[in-house]
Amino acid sequence: MEDIDLKSSPTLDAALEHESGRNLVYRHYQGLLKEQKDQPDPVFIDGHTFQELDPNLVVLDGDASEHPRTWTFKKKVRTTAVIAAFCFISPFASTIFAPSVHLVMEGLHITNGTLGSLQLSIFLFAFAVGLLFLAPLSEMYGRAIIIHLGNLVFIAFSVGAGFAQTPAQFSVCRFLGGLGGSAGLAVVGGCVADIWDLEARPKASGIVMLGPILGPILGPLIGGWMSQGASWRWTLWLTAIASGVIAIAGLLWLPETYAPRILENKLRKVCVACSNDHLYTVLDLRPRPAGFGYLFSRFVRPVAYLALDPALVLASAFYSYASVFALGYGHSVGIVGTDFLAVGIGMIIGTIGTIKAMDAIFKKNGPEAKKNYKPESRLLSCIVGGALSIGxxxxxGFSALRTHFMVPLVGIAIFAMGSMNIMMAIQLYTIDGFKYPASAFAAISVTRCIFAGAFPLFGPDLFEKLGIDWGVALLAFLILGIGLPLVLLLYVFGPRLRKIGVARYEKFEGTSE
Structure with a gap:
């Protein structure tokens, strides 16, 4: 056989040189991943620190602040505000025609009370369904595309619901509109983790939560007057118009926040600009399991989290209780107008107080705060939140219809303060403690939406049989007997449970070593 002179082939020399550089990058990259594994706030490693090892490695430019964690503070705040706007419109749409459900029933010739309540619930049920697949999709294709496409679907079917002539048409449009509207909630946890570090995350979550706070408050206020002065159909068209305005703001000021997707987009642009076939990113150095479990898990990640992660199951249960109480309590006693303003005032106070408490807890270790941080520390404020909710x-419950109306309104505000504290604490725990924050946050949101959607169907019967006083007391006892013990268990055993969850999930998707 004729000997082959390897040195005489420039193409082969280039290939060998490329492979040598890629191997060096691979070893350094694996070392960084191992170092990062136990860090409390892992950041996507794009490889910029060892780009000199191989010129074919495409990385995010630090000088151009391409990585979301290196964005300017102004850009981070602007992006977070736009996400909060998307998170506002769906809760707003779910409650805007709540005060005028009887008008919807008359307009669509609905005589069954349960079917009428279903028109409120079906939107939230759609939320739960949408979260199951939109959150994992955002971890495959990026956050921005999911938000924009979801919002487009929401606008289309909100307009359609306004023109519906039959209960079936209305229900289908509301369900599909809910699917699209769930996009903001599906990605919000991931977006916050993409942009903000541990110290700034409570304040960022406070900005994001302004959307879900203001939506259920302004919705009934505006919807009641609009239905009375114009038509219940305008409550749907108004949300479509408002969502269109937010969509324009999103196109202008909502960049992609998911660093792996940003890097993939950059690689694609660089490949188009030059003819180098050897270009690659650190994403190409990661293992790519091809088993069915891995492929399946990408689409059912939120469900897998609930089924395989015991820590998240406990968090989900308490989060569901807190949210259902707020929604059920509001609908069951006909809280409108001033009552909803009381809820809003309580939530705003609760948000401010929770942010300050989170800052104090995080900074108690001084310079070692980040090193010694554990996600379970976010749950400490739930003790205060639970006490406020119960009180x-x-x-x-025991002052309504018995004392001056200001007394139950104060009780509503105190309850809202505690609920907001609980919601933010669980949200931050989920974002900080799990590998895929969008899917983890979606997992707890799924059960919350299911309970919230189901409560209007059985809530009226509960209060009719037990009365306002003992009906509300039952909710308080559930927090006392189930919610607070769950938080204590999660705080004590959370680290151990999360390790069990990680091992189970890696085995399920086929990435365990």
């Missing part, structure tokens, strides 16, 4: 519910 506020008892104050409302």
């Amino acid at each position: 506020g519910l008892f104050m409302y």
